[in-house]
Amino acid sequence: MALTGVEIFKLLPKTNCKKCGHPTCLAFAMKLAQRQASLDACPDVSEDAKKVLGEASAPPVRPITLGTGDKAVKMGEETVLFRHEKKFVNPCAFAVEVKDTMSEADINKICDDVNSSEIDRVGQKLRIDAIFISNASNDAAKFEAAAKTVAAKAPAAAIILGTENAQTAEAAVKAVADRKPLLFGANDSNAEAMAGIAKANKIALGVSAKGLEALSALTEKIKGLGVEDIVMDSGAKTAKEIINNNTLIRRAAIKKNFKPLGYPVITFAQRDDVMLETLIAVACVAKYSSIVVLSSVEKWKNLALFTVRQNIYTDPQVPMQVEQKIYKIGEPTENSPLMITTNFSLTYFIVSGEVENSKVPCRLAVMDSEGLSVLTAWAAGKFTASKIAQFIKESGIENEIKHREIIIPGYVAIMSGAIEEKLPGWKVTVGPREANALPAFLKSR
Amino acid sequence: MAFVEPKESFAGKVYQITIGSDKTAVFGGENALPFLTVDGNYPNKPVIAFEIQDVPPTDWPDTVRKAYENVSGDPVTWAKYCQNELNAQAIALRLVGTHPDRENRTAEDAAKTVKDVLAAINVPLIILGSNNVEKDSVVLVAAAEAAKDKNCVIGKAQEANYKTIAAAAMANNHKLIAMSELDINLSKQLNILITQMGFDKERLITDPMCSALGYGLEYTYSVMERIRLAALTQNDATMQPPILADVGMYVWKVKETQAAEADVPNWGNVEQRGITWETVTAGSLMVSGAELLIMRHPEAVKAIQKFIDELN
């Protein structure tokens, strides 16, 4: 946890000289505690105090960027344990494993799968972010060749080089250093050599230890060797170990401000059973991994994992909204029914799902109501007769359909007269209150 | 800096519930967040119930309908298949055919189905209405009577109909599912209303409403997580009943479980996609707090069972 105002105050000069722009040192300390001021504003603060305060004000999970360009992977910077408290910051990266013992054709195939993995979902472009190249051969030339192949064939993917052998690591890292790869595989026995390579190439280092005590000691050691960008593997393999270790790591970092575990986590989810692997990845997404290594990237599996990551990393404070427009469900003709609802994503999903179930082709007008559900939007004056009338007129729907009938949600039946007044020539029909009554309602028309 | 395990222990505990009268199933009872065994005990694995219905599943998409092709014509054969061939720990019979917009079967029809199914199986039975609040309050009363003393789970009681359904569950010695819509305060309020009728809070199961992956899953996820936190950290007894995730019904109506690969080549094989959708939805909700899950596809259940084995 960050320092309190009083704790910070004890470290300040206590002269109340006002040079920082605040009336007293205590007032300044309070602002610092709330992160509304920067320590630089006080010219007289001691070096010691700077060090203590600097460390305390650093984010509890160190921010680290992997790869380059607009598809670089950002990790760390998390501030909470539960997503309802505050948005989870950096969505975890999915990496697929390539072994340097594979044929070039097989490696190319995986690169192609990664390159074509991008899917657009609710306005976000989602993809497999990285390729983990493991040095299964333990041979330097093969490792370097695989790294070069991946770098050439998958130009946008972040690269992770996995080896515990500093000798084989050297050439591979050099070959793709401009891609800012992550070198993974430092442990207690190879720490010096691996840290040396990471430092020389200015890249992040992935470290691995069995258990959190050994892991803390290892990150301290690596930091002592001059590498600050660290990604950690706690040795967790089973779902239970992953949930327990990752939770303890996140708690230690955020609640205890325990720096040796304040780094992003990498988890190896590979399994022979693809469904089990998918579920392990789900546990990693929900419970705090920053990189999840997979053995395969089937399209259906990608879609499910991308979606669960998107769901978990959604901002809980901003209601998810869908775009204001008239959505076609099925293949509506110029005589198909027209319905209207608000743009709260859950409202939209539920209503459109039920309309789909009815198998009656329809148009669903989704009106921007700042992400509020029907009743709330109506109560807040965002879903009113005049706004609905304006939306319908401006949408151009009158040129697309022959009829002039609009179905409104049962909860706002009270508006039907007012809408008819504002939309001359239109007839308002009151639909059901709950979406699950829509199939019957539509079929019976 | 030496590492000290930041363990947490909680004053509160989730009620442990046993269902069934011959073979039984037990869930709940933990004093820790889901699978966080460093903090406390997680004595029982989540229980998965196979969903069947009183009428043939004509509205289920192909992938999951095919899995029951030769058995789903009548609920008794279907139930036996789930128990004997799929090793179901529990069966969830949804009386969807009683819905006025569907076959509109009567309460007597429903009671007979319940009796027939109970006679054919020895695993616990969960009896669900059609989610029509008026009809459910008649159908579930008849169903609860037909299953008297079999220690079934009756559901779902909602704000609009909880009185009759809770009274019937109480009179016939069943457990009860209380469902409200995606709001921790509504869940709490409904549990309070039901216990104020004299219903034992240790016989309640909370259903905060399920959502499918990609269709509001994060809402259900967070409501479940908040219910568990309230139960454990605040020792809030009204939030301590186990949580139900009624997964199959929500999953098998979304686009991702039905759209043909030809129409969405980026989404891959439709069967594997559908099964994965149910699996991932169930897995996520287990991680956020569900102890009882209702699912449809045998392959999805199999995957979840393996996941559960790794979590314990």
Ligand code: SF4
């Ligand atoms: S500038 Fe520094 S010493 Fe002066 S009042 Fe502000 S905090 Fe205190």
